[in-house]
Amino acid sequence: MDVVVTVPKSFGLDKWVAEGDAAGEPWSGQLWFFSCGGAKPNILQGERVYVVCEGKLRGYALLVSLHWNGMRGELIRGGNAVAVTLDEPVQGFRGWRYRWWGREREKPFPDWRKV
Numbered sequence: 001m002d003v004v005v006t007v008p009k010s011f012g013l014d015k016w017v018a019e020g021d022a023a024g025e026p027w028s029g030q031l032w033f034f035s036c037g038g039a040k041p042n043i044l045q046g047e048r049v050y051v052v053c054e055g056k057l058r059g060y061a062l063l064v065s066l067h068w069n070g071m072r073g074e075l076i077r078g079g080n081a082v083a084v085t086l087d088e089p090v091q092g093f094r095g096w097r098y099r100w101w102g103r104e105r106e107k108p109f110p111d112w113r114k115v
Helices: 013-018
Strands: 003-006 032-037 048-053 056-069 072-077 096-098
Touching: 013 048
Parallel strands: 003 048
Antiparallel strands: 003 096, 032 072, 048 056, 056 072
């Protein structure tokens, strides 16, 4: 099942993008992790990890692996992130959630780097 995570406001969009291998960039070969809390999600390799930042869905990357220890873990991705969004704003949250919208509602987001 696809999951959704939020970049903390204290981290911010610019710092998140600067980490590397953003949507539209070639894969560097490096793996990237997103740390979050909560029970281990029911997600499999190849399913989507969506990211919300500054009130907007920014896109997704495919899950490469999952490392979880109790109520804390990491969602690991490679490259080839895809920028998509929804017409409505998405309020941030802690931890993770399962995707609650149908994929047919997603639309390309060429301006995903703008707040």
